[in-house]
Amino acid sequence: MRKKIIALSAVAALSVNAFATDNSDITLQLELLKKQIASLEKKMNKNTKKIKKVAKKVKRTGKKLNKVKAHDAGDNIKWDVDFRTTVDNIDYKKADGTHSKNHDLLSNRLLLNMKFKADEKVTFYGTLAYNKTFGSSTDTNPNYANFDWITNETATTDSTLRVKEAYWLYMNDTFFGTDVSWTASIGRRPSTGGLGISYREGDKPKSAIASTVNVEFDGASFRWNLGNVTPLPGAWFKICMGRGLTNAKPRFAMDGTDYSNNDMLTEDSDMIGLIAVPYDDGQYSLWTNYAQASHLIGYDMNDMMAFQMAAGAYQTNPNGTNLAEYMNAANSMKFQDVGDISYTTVMFKADGIGSEINDFLDNTTFFTSYSTSKTDPTSGKRMLGSPDSKTGNSIWVGVQMPCPLTEDGRLGLEWNKGSKYWRSMTYAEDTAIGSKIAARGTATEVYWIKPLTPSLTFNARYTYIDYDYTGSNGFFGDEGTPMTMDQAKAAGQNPVDTASDIRASIRYRF
Amino acid sequence: MNKLLKLAFAGAVALSLTTTVASADSAKGQKLYAKKLKKACGFSGAKMAGKHTQDEWEEIQSEGKLNDEIKKQCGKTTKDKYLPHLYDFFYKFASDSGNVPSC
Numbered sequence: 001m002r003k004k005i006i007a008l009s010a011v012a013a014l015s016v017n018a019f020a021t022d023n024s025d026i027t028l029q030l031e032l033l034k035k036q037i038a039s040l041e042k043k044m045n046k047n048t049k050k051i052k053k054v055a056k057k058v059k060r061t062g063k064k065l066n067k068v069k070a071h072d073a074g075d076n077i078k079w080d081v082d083f084r085t086t087v088d089n090i091d092y093k094k095a096d097g098t099h100s101k102n103h104d105l106l107s108n109r110l111l112l113n114m115k116f117k118a119d120e121k122v123t124f125y126g127t128l129a130y131n132k133t134f135g136s137s138t139d140t141n142p143n144y145a146n147f148d149w150i151t152n153e154t155a156t157t158d159s160t161l162r163v164k165e166a167y168w169l170y171m172n173d174t175f176f177g178t179d180v181s182w183t184a185s186i187g188r189r190p191s192t193g194g195l196g197i198s199y200r201e202g203d204k205p206k207s208a209i210a211s212t213v214n215v216e217f218d219g220a221s222f223r224w225n226l227g228n229v230t231p232l233p234g235a236w237f238k239i240c241m242g243r244g245l246t247n248a249k250p251r252f253a254m255d256g257t258d259y260s261n262n263d264m265l266t267e268d269s270d271m272i273g274l275i276a277v278p279y280d281d282g283q284y285s286l287w288t289n290y291a292q293a294s295h296l297i298g299y300d301m302n303d304m305m306a307f308q309m310a311a312g313a314y315q316t317n318p319n320g321t322n323l324a325e326y327m328n329a330a331n332s333m334k335f336q337d338v339g340d341i342s343y344t345t346v347m348f349k350a351d352g353i354g355s356e357i358n359d360f361l362d363n364t365t366f367f368t369s370y371s372t373s374k375t376d377p378t379s380g381k382r383m384l385g386s387p388d389s390k391t392g393n394s395i396w397v398g399v400q401m402p403c404p405l406t407e408d409g410r411l412g413l414e415w416n417k418g419s420k421y422w423r424s425m426t427y428a429e430d431t432a433i434g435s436k437i438a439a440r441g442t443a444t445e446v447y448w449i450k451p452l453t454p455s456l457t458f459n460a461r462y463t464y465i466d467y468d469y470t471g472s473n474g475f476f477g478d479e480g481t482p483m484t485m486d487q488a489k490a491a492g493q494n495p496v497d498t499a500s501d502i503r504a505s506i507r508y509r510f
Numbered sequence: 511m512n513k514l515l516k517l518a519f520a521g522a523v524a525l526s527l528t529t530t531v532a533s534a535d536s537a538k539g540q541k542l543y544a545k546k547l548k549k550a551c552g553f554s555g556a557k558m559a560g561k562h563t564q565d566e567w568e569e570i571q572s573e574g575k576l577n578d579e580i581k582k583q584c585g586k587t588t589k590d591k592y593l594p595h596l597y598d599f600f601y602k603f604a605s606d607s608g609n610v611p612s613c
Contacts, residue, residue, distance in 0.1 A: 117608075204537075282544040282549070351545065
């Protein structure tokens with residue numbers, strides 16, 4: 001027992017001694033721990049302060065965002081601006097050798113482009129446009145300058161803002177369960193500035209193929225993309241339709257039948273077309289187009305001659321009798337429904353030549369097209385001066401390449417030739433001397449596009465048209481009769497033989 | 511040629527020759543996508559751009575992973591020299607950009 005107590009006491013004493021030695025270490029460690037905790041607490045306090053600061057900032061930012069949201073909520077259009085100032089030097093040489101000129105035709109054009117993606121499947125697009133010469137006009141009779149087909153592509157003398165395009169676009173990835181994506185669209189169509197004519201402006205092409213159609217109209221289009229269901233890469237086709245002319249009576253018609261058909265006028269003129277692209281690999285593409293327009297308008301030769309005689313008599317002797325006859329003749333010169341026309345086009349386009357041969361060819365674009373027009377006169381009427389169906393054709397070639405003088409400039413060359421009975425519907429082409437594509441003759445063009453800043457571009461362009469026949473830009477009746485210059489002179493006319501336009505413009509787009 | 515036109519032309523030509531606009535270009539990027547990637551990807555450039563927000567495209571680009579992302583979406587990569595233009599295009603039409611590609 002005693003041995004046990006001694007042994008236990010010895011163990012206890014040893015333990016106490018050991019504990020006494022560890023205790024001082026523990027105390028030291030505790031002191032160190034205390035210091036570390038104090039330091040951590042200090043850091044935490046600092047972080048807490050920072051966190052509070054950040055929280056305050058977040059709250060302030062949230063308030064700012066709410067203000068922005070309140071300011072912009074309901075803004076359901078995205079705008080961009082395209083504003084251009086142009087000076088044209090124009091020279092018409094007549095068949096008798098005289099010239100009609102305008103050395104400094106100055107104009108401003110404003111396009112306000114609108115877009116908004118309302119939901120996953122529907123997008124709205126629109127363009128408001130304004131195109132006006134500098135100053136007011138001294139000419140009180142601007143003829144067809146305000147015709148709806150070209151109203152936003154013609155520099156007029158008024159400052160009215162008109163709607164150039166406004167349409168919604170519906171998109172869907174499947175068509176009745178097939179892997180065919182498709183679109184549908186109704187409104188005022190993007191039917192000007194189409195494929196071909198877009199290059200010289202540095203624009204993306206709009207809907208039409210510009211070798212036959214370049215006019216504004218109201219209508220619809222439906223497109224189906226077949227690249228995923230056929231072996232043809234990038235294949236698609238589109239049906240477009242629209243109304244170019246309406247014979248509806250205006251509001252407050254004299255007989256009280258507002259907007260009803262006016263049987264005294266020509267019938268509605270409609271157009272329907274098919275654009276089919278059987279091949280498009282992103283570099284090379286083949287485009288085809290068939291279009292038909294009905295109930296087209298034109299003048300009768302007898303009405304035109306009576307008007308010209310009355311105009312001539314009034315110019316020679318401006319008395320009251322001649323004035324009355326002149327006005328009577330002008331009123332009698334009404335549009336007639338002369339017949340229908342159909343168009344075909346085949347266009348090949350290359351965005352880049354070859355496969356990475358060099359940078360120059362990679363950045364060169366080439367296109368060429370062959371188009372036909374064929375009239376179908378109404379019984380008893382004449383189209384382009386003939387009661388028979390007449391076919392015309394046109395070839396167009398263009399190339400746009402990097403400018404060798406500048407790093408980011410583009411240089412372009414285009415050439416087209418139209419035959420005797422060629423009649424395109426390209427009245428809205430943005431060429432001051434008249435549509436070069438419509439030329440019954442040869443047109444040559446060279447242009448240079450140079451970006452100045454990300455939003456400003458300079459464009460210089462020279463266009464020369466040599467007409468083989470008259471009537472290139474007329475309507476579809478007798479005023480579109482093709483005559484050689486000699487035939488026209490023999491008939492007492494003095495038509496334009498050649499026309500040139502040197503254009504310089506600066507364009508803001510952002 | 512009329513004096514005004516000569517002056518305008520000369521001034522603009524002089525100005526043009528002294529300026530060069532920055533080279534990366536979303537329009538070029540859109541064209542490159544159509545030529546080099548659309549077939550492999552099987553969907554439009556707008557759809558490809560819409561797969562990420564602008565912040566996400568920015569992050570992908572800054573980490574040098576744009577070609578990886580293209581391979582992930584399309585099963586193939588593309589040349590490095592095309593990447594700045596493609597990035598510009600994807601960023602411009604990202605899902606939160608509010609920009610609407612042409613139809």
